[in-house]
Amino acid sequence: MVALMGGGHTIGFAHCKEFQSRLFGPKPDPSVHPKLAERLKAMCANSSSDPTMSAFLDPISAGNFDNMIFKNILNGLGVLGTDQAMASDPRTRPIVEEYAKDQVLFFRDFARAMEKTSVYQVKTGNQGDIRRRCDAFNNHPKGGKSYEKPRLIGAYKNVSRLTEDEKKAYDLEKKAYALLTMALLKEIFQPFKTHKRSKALWNVFGKRSEDSD
Structure with a gap:
């Protein structure tokens, strides 16, 4: 998952609306x-009037497919909050550190991850479509996103009553869960919906990966 996230963002860009809350919110990240x-603030200053304003996800080597994205993340240069998380x-930092040190390892793992996802529930013929936007179906009835939103349970339901430490744990849980689920289509995520916490989801993904080796 780390290889796919980092590899997917070593080339490309994101519109300002995807990360501006980290810059202009009541509590900047x-x-x-x-x-x-x-x-980024300078680049996105006019994003409210021009929604096409965007920034490269890898501000150091935007045009190269390499492991620089992982070095960036370790230095606080992750444009997206999900990358920086x-x-x-x-659970993921040791992997980020390994990929930052070893580009060959990252290339190998990224290739394997892409190979696995490319053969998982492949659609043919008239099934599915080629998306105009990666985060939404072309003809989604509500124009909504295609992935399942994080669902938290237990004490995390009433955030207003959490202590500061619990709020930090809650924020980390949200980020971790979103990181694991943001790229999954609803039909792919459906079998895993019973796992409401990121640790449980991570474990089941790991088991599925081991079984497919």
Whole structure:
């Protein structure tokens, strides 16, 4: 999953609306490097009037497919919050560090991950469509996104009553769950919906990956 997330974002861009809450919100994201924040704020200053404003996901080597995205993340240069979260989560940070050090390892794992996903529930003929937007069906009746939103349970339901430490844990849980599910179509995610926490979801994904090796 880390290989796919990082590999998918080593080339490409995101519109300002996808990350501007990290810059202009009531509580700007402290994990954003100050120089990157300054640069992105300048680039997105007019995004409310021009929704096409965007930024490269890899601000250092935007035109190259390499492991720089992982080095960026470790230095607070992740443009998307979901990318940067991989460096703050203890489950994914060691993998990010390995890919940052070893480009050959990243290339190998990315190729294997792409191969696995390319043969999973493949649609043929008139099944499915080629999306105009990667995050939504072309003819979605509500224009909604194609992935299942994170669902949290237990004490996390009433956020207003959480302590500061619990709020931090809640935020990390949201980011981790979103990171694991954001690229999944609803039909793919359906069998995993009973797993409401990121740790459980991570474990079942890992088991599925081992079984498919």
